[in-house]
Amino acid sequence: MTTFTARKVPSDLAGSGWYELLPAPDAPRELEGNQTADWVIVGAGFAGLSAARRLTQLCPGDRIVVVDAQRVGWGAAGRNSGFMIDLPHELQSDDYAGGREADLAQIRMNRAAIAFAGEMVSEFGLEEHWNPGGKIHGATDGKGLESLKAFQRHLDGLGEPYSDLNASDMKRITGTDYYAGGMHAPGCAQIQPAGYIRGLADGLKPAIEIYENSAVLKIETGATHKVHTGHGSISSPKVIMTVNGHAESFGLYDRRLMHIFTFASMTRRLTTAEQSALGGDPEWGLIPAHPMGSTVRRLKQGRITVRSVFTYNPNLETTAAQVEKLGRVQDRAFAARFPMLPDVAMDHRWGGHLCLSLNSVPAFGEIEPGFYTACCQNGLGVGKGTLSGMLIADLAAGSGEPMVEEMLSLDMPKKLYPEPFMTMGARTHLWWTHRQAGRDL
Template sequence: MADRYTARRLPRDPGPSGWLEIIGEVPAYPQLEDGITADVVVIGAGFTGLSAARRLADNDPSLSVVVLEAGHVAAGPAGRNSGFMIDLPHDLGGDSYVSNIDHDRKQITLNRKAQDFARAMAAEYAMPEEAVDPCGRINGAADRSGQNHNLEYTTHLDKLGESYTILSADDMERITGTPFYTGGLYMPGTIMLQPALYITRLARGMTTTLANRVSLYERTPALEMQRNGSGWIVQTPKGSVTAGTVIMAVNGHAESFGFYKKRLMHVFTYASMTRELDQDSMNAIGGEPKWNITPSDPMGTTIRRINGVGGNRIVVRNRWSFDSSMEVTEGRVKRFARSHRESFRKRFPQLEGIDFPYQWAGRLCLSMNSVPAFGMVDTNLVSACCQNGLGTAKGTLAGMASADLVTGHRTDIVREMESGEDPKKLPPWPISSIGANSVIKFREFKARKEL
């Protein structure tokens, strides 16, 4: 334990996220420019941080909570993911999504608690339908290997007692408008989010209805946490927060403060969004006005067709990179955007050349053993980090659990989050970097039919 923890770098998020750009004007929050006090300070205003703040307010209405966001709300990873809030097993670290039955049953129960939280927030704050849409998702298969992945998955779902619908190639073409897919697996339990819309509305709702208890500051990165008796002083560029407890809701950025050194894998994935589709484009594509496809192979292409706020568009996500620096260049984003265009062309050749005005990278944090970096890492200093690529559900759960832990509520979520082992130590650099990127390239090659 140290007297102070200093950030050796700050988050960087290349490329503006289309999710945030298309929703129009959003509330602005002040930059902290003074020394203030609070009972709890939450670092990070993404899924984890905002869920923690709301849960704290629910658990103990007497608490004062300050949330610090390094950039702008929904401009970071929370507003850059693809918006799948998945209830079922979905291990991105393996060759398939599944684990063992007992483990997966527990995870399903927890994931559905996160979904319940999102539904409750959407109802309370009257969010638009596409912010939190319980419409399910499809695992799309592009070849025999993909169909075998789906069949393997159905065997696991049968053991879990979960429902699904097997889709034929004709079904997939009717839904998507493209003959690209040879089959699919529809799972009704996934909630689809417009991530930036959900995060901005959650932040606005909380800071409006709980204004006397929850405060939010943008452009206010935490630079240092200094011990102050049993509490902490969090230094920011122009101010400070003196608080009894700190919750770090910063995912892989926890390592920047010196926690979980060489135990967290910093991975980027990349996405592009089309311009708004006009009527001619929609007629050319055909299919349904909205659908959501994850690849049957985890390294394939995730693709969504959306409508509502921001118009009718298609979002393409694929390609991965391991970057221990937690930074990637704009050039990398542009290079992978070409891959997105090729993926789009393979599915919709009739719209080849369509403009993709938004391309971006999103930071993920994985551990080798697919466990979170959760718990009390120092006196009254809680880590709610490492969501293993499932930030919508796992981030929400980590936020809820961290608030329960701070307020002394020994809930099932806390017990489950604390029951696992710590993230395993990574091989030394550069072996870890070379090895991880080699594995990514090999697995992308195996999934090439689904890219």
Template sequence: MINLRAERLPVHRGPAAWSAILPDQAPPVRLDEDLAVDVAIVGGGFAGLSAARRLHEIDARTRIAVLEAGRLAEGASGRNSGFMIDLPHDLSSEDYAGKGVAADQKTIALNRAAIAFARSAVEEYGIDPAWFDPAGKINGAASTKAHELNRSYAAHLGHLGESSEMLDEKAMFAVTGSRHYLSGLYTPGTVMLQPAGYIRSVGAGLRKAGVHVFEESPVMRIARAGQGWELATQRGRVTAAKVILANNGHLESFGFKRGRLMHIFLYASMTVDLDRDTLSRLGGQPRWGITPSDPMGTTMRRIDGPQGGNRIVTRSCASFLPGMVPSEAALARTARVHRRKFADRFPSIADVPMEFSWAGHLCLSRNGVAVMRELEPGLFSACCDNGLGTVRSTLTGIGAADLVAGRASDISAHFLSEDEPTKLAPSPFAEIGANIYLKWREWQARRE
């Protein structure tokens, strides 16, 4: 008899800023009755909502319930930087030929399939185009070493037949109003999301299509019930023939993949809505997104009115927290780092206050694999985002839905071919080692 209890529920530190800057939402619809469906989905982030949408697409008669612990977009899916990136960060095709090229091309094709899936949701549900902006992104370089990395990356891209454009210091200043960057590599395929706008709207679209989407309904227990499953929340129960766990790192909270998942928290801050005077001192374009050429560097993004105000988002710092709860002290420390990074880049507006600072939970595996498979008969998972969940979790959601529906697809085949997440060192060695490593990598990438 399988009876799984949630040992932990998500604990959020700092507000879900992307949601806070949007118009208020309607009150949450909670599960407060007993309900029977064909498929129950635990978690309403990129993975869970994509799974629901894909199941509905395959067969609109499938009865589906999504159970989300908090509000939609309150978790990591609404706490990220909103870069839906088509290209791999590190290209594996070092020899410009053979297996590496094929692997890179496969990753790009999968990522673009996720973007196409999201675009079709935007079109079908009439989502505000400002929340799904195919503007591309820039890989910023603040040192000659980073510039060289960008040049080598551009050469790899050329070999893969992918376009990119190198921007010099002047062009970077024209885009951002910052003299911090020596150069930047623009690639056109990234979509810039207003992540909360996107997630909230996909939830609303699914509801209109007849999918149950319950918020503030954490699943506390999952037990075998006959041929299917019963999921219990505080106020109601759902029985379902099949279940998809799309709760990312909280897969472990139900006892799966213990000692194999790394719980990493990333931190970000967002300025107040910039007034006209500040905007004229800043200059630059109203929307842009810069990823660091070293992944442990700082991501910067500027958004405008239709996206929730003229604001700048600074994302930097990471910590490994097996207990899945970031502290107030860590949030305060990282907010100070964000202030410093912001001032380095924008000295003319360094006095602008940050309105929001927050932490968000990622789930990584050491070998970079996801957990998308059937864990028990009828119990599936679409978890372990590896930090790039806007595309990867969209894909695991689609893949898990295909698996549930018995539809073989390239996406599900890709994840099914992956290995198990490799074991971590025992605690506390894993925690100490990983945090020292993260600090060292952050220090190395301090200018980026």
């Protein structure tokens, strides 16, 4: 028997525009008393709710309980930029490309995850939070165009379709002439992340039970595992940890997970006159040619959101001061792209937690009998969290799904470098790569 005690629990700061766009949720149901279940899933993000969904398919009638420290949608799952990406998207490269065979396998698996998510969208009526129209890549200068060309050559080698966009196509779509060129890749879905994840939680009930504001403080493993929160416990033969970087708070994958934060701002709603001054399509989503550039989305709600800057925060937290300071980078990115909207201020600013490994692999598998992890989504958890959640349920239920073997064949997350070299190295690397992003930032 092992006891895993949480050294830290998540407490994401207020401010996510996506969450604020939704009506206030009903009062939370918190875990109380001592209970038993067939399955306990810790974490109600993409991985947790996808695992729960898959278990309802594989083990109908089982009691499946999901426990989260916060409200559903309050954590990273509800505060990301919402790109559920099918293509290679290696954040630690110059142009998102990885190795050929690994990329082909990843595309196939990402598409299985998008199809799985799409089924839930149809079944739970979440179409308003789901746009399957692909994504635009935008380059702001010659260097960005070269990087896009390199990515396109990689896609040609993989047999993946895309369409080239010149500067006037980019202006026609986005309304701004800031972009020197771009491309459209069709396979990505864009979600309203808080709407999607809250919609999943509601749609999955009553087949699953969800306890919110119920941080798991301790887990005792054994023939039956016992999961403890502040006011209750659940005993279960199977426990699945889907807490992303907070795996490390329980001592799991110790010194193997990198805690990166990224930041976003969302404007107020544009007036009709401002929307006409801007022109362009009413809804689009753009990722930068350089991975360290700014991601921009125009929402059908008449707002624009900008995400930029990655920081290394090994204490798993950001601060209001950091969110405010880096918000000014988003203000500059917005002003440079949208000079025709000089009076449009940001209504919301927030930051959120990503978890990466040095070798870009997930923390996935059975670590003790009946005790599983599906964590470390390498900054791409909208798709990869969905995938690892689906597949951890397949592994735990013994379904024989072949993609499980592919996940298990990946290496373990590599050990980080010793301190203080790790923190110094990560921060220097981020500083340098942000400089390389140039106008894309």
